[in-house]
Amino acid sequence: MNKVMKSKKICVLGGGNIGLAIVNGLLNSKLSVPKDVYVTRRNVEGLAEYKSKGLQVTAQNTIAVKNSQIVILAVQPRQLDELLDEISPVVNPKNQIIISVVSGATISAMKKRLPEGTSVVRAMPNTAIAIRESMTCLAGSGDSTDALKVAESIFNAVGQTLIIKEELMVPATALCACGIAFFLRAVRAASQGGIEIGFHSEEALMMAAQTAKGAATLLLALGNHPENEVDKVTTPRGCTISGLNQMEHSGFSSAMIKGIITSADKAAILYSNKD
Ligand SMILES: NC(=O)c1ccc[n+]([C@@H]2O[C@H](COP(=O)([O-])OP(=O)(O)OC[C@H]3O[C@@H](n4cnc5c(N)ncnc54)[C@H](OP(=O)(O)O)[C@@H]3O)[C@@H](O)[C@H]2O)c1
Numbered sequence: 001m002n003k004v005m006k007s008k009k010i011c012v013l014g015g016g017n018i019g020l021a022i023v024n025g026l027l028n029s030k031l032s033v034p035k036d037v038y039v040t041r042r043n044v045e046g047l048a049e050y051k052s053k054g055l056q057v058t059a060q061n062t063i064a065v066k067n068s069q070i071v072i073l074a075v076q077p078r079q080l081d082e083l084l085d086e087i088s089p090v091v092n093p094k095n096q097i098i099i100s101v102v103s104g105a106t107i108s109a110m111k112k113r114l115p116e117g118t119s120v121v122r123a124m125p126n127t128a129i130a131i132r133e134s135m136t137c138l139a140g141s142g143d144s145t146d147a148l149k150v151a152e153s154i155f156n157a158v159g160q161t162l163i164i165k166e167e168l169m170v171p172a173t174a175l176c177a178c179g180i181a182f183f184l185r186a187v188r189a190a191s192q193g194g195i196e197i198g199f200h201s202e203e204a205l206m207m208a209a210q211t212a213k214g215a216a217t218l219l220l221a222l223g224n225h226p227e228n229e230v231d232k233v234t235t236p237r238g239c240t241i242s243g244l245n246q247m248e249h250s251g252f253s254s255a256m257i258k259g260i261i262t263s264a265d266k267a268a269i270l271y272s273n274k275d
Contacts, residue, residue, distance in 0.1 A: 011038035011064035012072045019074035024130040025158035038064035073100040077271040084113035093117035097147040104271035107141045119147035124172045126180045134159030137172035174264035
């Protein structure tokens with residue numbers, strides 16, 4: 001077990017899509033053992049599978065917080081204020097840190113609802129955290145250096161991390177958290193193309209997904225710019241450049257850029273528009 005997590009209990013308040021992906025990452029990385037992980041939601045029947053695996057499942061956020069040193073907030077932006085008000089009376093700033101993955105909620109807004117001196121860190125993982133392949137951006141404030149180190153240590157065990165300025169957390173939501181869906185849709189589109197040129201759907205999907213994984217791994221392993229790798233595939237007058245240019249004529253890069261900007265604009269108002 002990693003030193004930071006040794007004998008520490010952790011709770012994930014909001015066992016939905018990302019909350020459970022985090023839980024799975026914690027268990028898969030062996031950062032935590034099931035009995036040391038609390039996971040909550042109001043409709044606990046939805047967590048039966050986790051209860052049977054030995055996790056502490058409850059609808060009572062205050063019990064989960066009282067028993068944990070690390071508190072992860074994973075509810076939707078409109079559900080956050082009520083949750084903070086509920087747990088605030090039992091938060092102990094001396095031996096607890098709060099990590100929020102809630103899009104758009106600033107550290108200062110959360111601190112206003114928590115006891116003075118509470119360390120709050122923001123994290124923006126993506127659902128690949130479940131298989132320890134998340135890209136997680138982290139941000140803290142001046143008084144949360146130690147908490148940021150703890151968060152970094154946790155999220156490094158379930159993927160890659162990058163510490164960024166807090167004002168970049170909303171753009172990070174669009175690029176990394178929403179980004180998973182953008183790349184998944186690109187893989188789906190490639191597999192649909194594959195079916196049209198002769199492959200069965202499951203073959204086409206596996207071929208497209210492994211090709212996407214290879215492309216991403218080339219960039220991460222070699223540190224090259226994508227165009228360096230594209231140049232290696234595009235023979236003059238060849239089939240790759242014909243296909244690529246056809247995609248660009250149809251707005252491929254532009255569609256991705258516009259989508260990311262639109263998601264960032266939406267992410268920026270999720271918390272402020274909560275009412
Ligand atoms: N999905 C992603 O890929 C992703 C990535 C990064 C960040 N985020 C952020 O993570 C947050 C959650 O997103 P999500 O997609 O996981 O949403 P979600 O699937 O709707 O999960 C939210 C969960 O919170 C529970 N919940 C609501 N109020 C609660 C309360 N008072 N106490 C305990 N649990 C409560 C809900 O269950 P009940 O209704 O049963 O209570 C639900 O299971 C959002 O702020 C989002 O911006 C999401």
